[in-house]
Amino acid sequence: MTMKVILTDMEGKTHDLLATEEWTVMEIIREGGIPILAQCGGSCACATCHVYVDPSWKSKLPEPNEEEIGMLDGAFDVTADSRLSCQMIFTKELDGLKVKLAAGSI
Amino acid sequence: MTDTNSQNPIQTDAVIIGAGPVGLFSVFELGLNDIKCHLVDILDKPGGQCAELYPEKPIYDIPAVPVCTGTELTERLLEQIKPFHPVFHFGQMAESLQKRPEGGWRLTTDLGTVIDAKLVIIAAGGGSFMPKRPPIKGIEEYEGKSVFYAVRKMDQFRGKNIVIAGGGDSALDWALNLQPIAKRVTLVHRRDEFRAAPDSVLKMRALVAEGAMDLKIGNFTTLHGTDGHVKSITVVDDAKHATELPCEAILAFYGLTMKLGPVANFGIHLHENLIPVNTSDFETSEPTVFAIGDINSYPGKMKLILSGFHEAALMAKKAFTYIHPDRRYRFQYTTSSSDLQGKLGVDKSAA
Numbered sequence: 001m002t003m004k005v006i007l008t009d010m011e012g013k014t015h016d017l018l019a020t021e022e023w024t025v026m027e028i029i030r031e032g033g034i035p036i037l038a039q040c041g042g043s044c045a046c047a048t049c050h051v052y053v054d055p056s057w058k059s060k061l062p063e064p065n066e067e068e069i070g071m072l073d074g075a076f077d078v079t080a081d082s083r084l085s086c087q088m089i090f091t092k093e094l095d096g097l098k099v100k101l102a103a104g105s106i
Numbered sequence: 107m108t109d110t111n112s113q114n115p116i117q118t119d120a121v122i123i124g125a126g127p128v129g130l131f132s133v134f135e136l137g138l139n140d141i142k143c144h145l146v147d148i149l150d151k152p153g154g155q156c157a158e159l160y161p162e163k164p165i166y167d168i169p170a171v172p173v174c175t176g177t178e179l180t181e182r183l184l185e186q187i188k189p190f191h192p193v194f195h196f197g198q199m200a201e202s203l204q205k206r207p208e209g210g211w212r213l214t215t216d217l218g219t220v221i222d223a224k225l226v227i228i229a230a231g232g233g234s235f236m237p238k239r240p241p242i243k244g245i246e247e248y249e250g251k252s253v254f255y256a257v258r259k260m261d262q263f264r265g266k267n268i269v270i271a272g273g274g275d276s277a278l279d280w281a282l283n284l285q286p287i288a289k290r291v292t293l294v295h296r297r298d299e300f301r302a303a304p305d306s307v308l309k310m311r312a313l314v315a316e317g318a319m320d321l322k323i324g325n326f327t328t329l330h331g332t333d334g335h336v337k338s339i340t341v342v343d344d345a346k347h348a349t350e351l352p353c354e355a356i357l358a359f360y361g362l363t364m365k366l367g368p369v370a371n372f373g374i375h376l377h378e379n380l381i382p383v384n385t386s387d388f389e390t391s392e393p394t395v396f397a398i399g400d401i402n403s404y405p406g407k408m409k410l411i412l413s414g415f416h417e418a419a420l421m422a423k424k425a426f427t428y429i430h431p432d433r434r435y436r437f438q439y440t441t442s443s444s445d446l447q448g449k450l451g452v453d454k455s456a457a
Binding site for chain 2: 037039043046047079103
């Protein structure tokens with residue numbers, strides 16, 4: 001059974017991306033062929049993989065840690081739905097997760 | 107070493123663009139081949155991403171080094187290349203590259219340093235670190251006039267109403283430094299917590315409490331003004347409540363991001379912002395110009411530091427044929443070669 005992440009890009013277009021358990025959402029986006037800066041390569045050090053999580057999915061995700069919250073200071077237009085996709089680990093409970101790319105991540 | 111100009115350029119064998127781990131290690135490989143180097147980097151320190159993005163984070167995949175931080179890796183590389191006396195030009199961006207009619211290349215930086223070199227090694231990683239630009243419509247026309255990402259002269263903010271955006275050390279330091287001379291300083295940050303030195307945060311909170319400066323929590327979303335001169339900005343808080351803040355200048359400190367920058371105009375063939383190279387010597391579409399590390403591309407490329415180290419060794423072998431065309435290339439090991447040990451300044455009596 002294949003699982004997916006549904007990504008909305010900067011133009012508002014949606015993409016069904018093949019999702020693999022234990023991968024980060026950033027990796028799922030990058031390997032799905034969607035340009036995402038993710039300059040530090042996933043070490044929570046650059047804030048260029050900023051996404052917005054669809055509010056309906058927020059309760060299913062673990063809370064961001066202090067380091068991620070702090071690193072979001074380097075992103076723009078941060079909201080209560082903001083996350084760094086390199087810090088979100090995909091699990092089967094997240095099949096169908098909806099995220100939207102933020103400005104500054106492409 | 108920045109007081110050079112086109113009348114009096116620096117002369118060297120090789121100029122390396124980028125002083126990250128791969129640029130640093132190429133000094134070693136080139137040095138073993140009797141090739142002297144100058145390095146140019148936009149950061150004010152060596153280490154590239156290791157220094158700027160993850161100085162304190164552990165790296166586990168450097169061969170024979172089970173774990174080290176970005177800072178430690180940089181320090182060890184600097185120690186390793188010491189015998190070759192590389193010359194660094196920090197805090198400047200490689201701005202233009204021209205082919206010299208008499209052969210070789212002329213590299214000019216944005217600070218006016220001119221370096222004439224027979225070889226160019228592009229080890230620029232993800233590009234030049236530049237300040238993050240807020241994704242605000244039309245911000246470009248304000249940049250350098252009323253929107254700034256660095257403070258060159260404090261005096262230009264004297265008597266002005268200024269907004270400082272960000273929550274790290276740069277934002278806090280400049281808020282505290284400019285508060286005494288500005289008419290009013292407003293610090294704008296997305297949350298009421300700051301990732302800055304605790305002492306700076308305490309000082310800022312004290313100034314806010316005594317009414318000597320303002321703190322506004324929210325995202326800076328819109329600029330208002332004409333001809334590049336800002337009149338006010340809009341800040342939106344978590345409850346989507348918008349506030350307009352009058353101001354004459356804005357300082358935005360959201361950290362750095364990597365942009366390819368002027369390398370794109372060097373006349374080398376690029377593909378998707380990377381430099382295609384062949385895998386036998388890592389030369390680009392231009393002979394005598396090499397690209398190693400994260401900035402190059404070839405079938406099977408993996409963006410790992412160790413890949414860049416390997417690429418540096420093969421690059422240096424080809425570089426030798428350009429710099430010493432009269433000499434026969436000799437493949438040697440540092441373990442057994444007294445020639446290489448001499449270059450490294452190894453004290454054989456201690457071995």
